[in-house]
Amino acid sequence: MxxxxxxxxxxxxxxxxxxxxxxxxxxxxxxxxxxxxxxxxxxxxxxxxxxxxxxxxxxxxxxxxxxxxxxxxxxxxxxxxxxxLVWGIHVAHKSSYKAIEDLKGTKAAISRYGSGSHLMAYVNAKNNNWDLEKDLDFEVIKDLEGAVEGLTNGAADYFLWEKFTTKPLVDKGVFRSIGNCPTPxxxxxxxxxxxxxxxxxxxxxxxxxxxxxxxxxxxxxxxxxxxxxxxxxxxxxxxxxxxxxxxxxxxxxxxxxxxxxxxxxxxxxxxxxxxxxxxxxxxx
Known part of the structure; x- marks a missing residue:
């Protein structure tokens, strides 16, 4: 076989x-x-x-x-x-960030360099006319579990991941969703x-x-x-x-x-x- x-x-x-x-x-x-x-x-x-x-x-x-x-x-x-793919843009539930524009210049959690969460942070930045050199910063968190820890303890400010996969974490009050970024x-x-x-x-x-x-x-x-x-x-x-x-x-x-x-x-x-x-x- x-x-x-x-x-x-x-x-x-x-x-x-x-x-x-x-x-x-x-x-x-x-x-x-x-x-x-x-x-x-x-x-x-x-x-x-x-x-x-x-x-x-x-x-x-x-x-x-x-x-x-x-x-x-x-x-x-x-x-x-x-x-x-509809990427949800998430922050920690208690985060002070309320809208996507608040995230300009802050730190994105990514699973690893070259990952979807990394590439889509660029797409989101371009969609919002950010400076790709100055307004993007990254923290590697490996996976969804790492993102929960990273956003909760402030190691990163926001995280892009598939909207429906993260929805249970939004429902539980771990993440707060502040927008979406669909792949074109x-x-x-x-x-x-x-x-x-x-x-x-x-x-x-x-x-x-x-x-x-x-x-x-x-x-x-x-x-x-x-x-x-x-x-x-x-x-x-x-x-x-x-x-x-x-x-x-x-x-x-x-x-x-x-x-x-x-x-x-x-x-x-x-x-x-x-x-x-x-x-x-x-x-x-």
Whole structure:
């Protein structure tokens, strides 16, 4: 049986992977797919792909594009979630900051440099016409748990993370949400190490076929809203709102979208150059 390791964040977006694994769909096709949780997010998954700790990752579009340009030996083989990611902008519940403009020049908590929380702090700064040199400062906090500690003890002032994942912390009075910053592109793609693509094309196609069959009908699974609410400890109405704005994809990300992401990252000085579509993607 072929062993394949895939990484992703332990969030509601990836429930289709859990369901297909639980049902043994990959094993039925002779593939031992092992899921590895990456609560630290995209930066940690980029590291895992580079090191060969994982063969595949369900990863933020902007993060993997940046890392492939920086030398990560991987390619994007498919969009996973077509809709934008809604990043919530959070402060500690007792913080004196009331609005996004109050955060200018303060310190952003980020999981690591090159992570989504890092890159989106730049996008948020640009959206608000801040000086990207003077008005941004960072504190590395590793993960959501680290962000709770960092914002509570004042090591950092604000934190960008997926709105619905952090909503329970807002409800509990740990964080206060002061705004949103949606990505201007599809949020999650599936990236695969190049050496794995070359030597395991058939297995890779089978894996994508299985997950795509599930995401196509995911919203129609009976009581899926209740399943998500229970598994991820979220309010039912929040899950229902999230389901209405989230769309999965079964297609390779197109060149125009790739260029949109690159142009934004280049304008923010996050990438040193804009590269060809084929350097970032592989069509199976």
């Amino acid at each position: 072929k062993k394949v390791k895939i990484g992703g964040v332990p969030e509601h977006f990836n429930l289709p992977w859990y369901l297909t694994l639980k049902d043994g769909e990959y094993k039925d096709k002779g593939i031992n797919l092992r899921w590895i949780d990456y609560p630290d997010g995209t930066g940690a998954m980029c590291h895992g792909l580079r090191n060969g700790d994982i063969d595949m990752a369900v990863i933020l579009t902007e993060g993997i594009i940046k890392d492939i340009i920086a030398g990560n030996p991987s390619k994007i083989v498919q969009t996973f979630v077509e809709s934008p 592109w599809p949020c999650f793609v599936i990236a695969v190490r190049e050496d794995f693509i070359q030597s395991n094309k058939d297995d890779l196609k089978t894996i994508l076929e299985i997950i795509n069959n599930t995401t196509t009908d995911f919203k129609n699974i009976p009581s899926i809203d209740k399943t998500i609410a229970n598994r991820y400890e979220q309010k039912l109405e929040d899950v229902q709102e999230w389901l209405t704005i989230t769309e999965w994809s079964q297609e390779l990300i197109d060149e125009e979208t790739i260029n949109t992401v690159q142009n934004q990252l280049f304008a923010l000085n996050i990438i040193p150059e804009i590269v060809a579509y084929k350097r970032l993607t592989h069509k199976l």
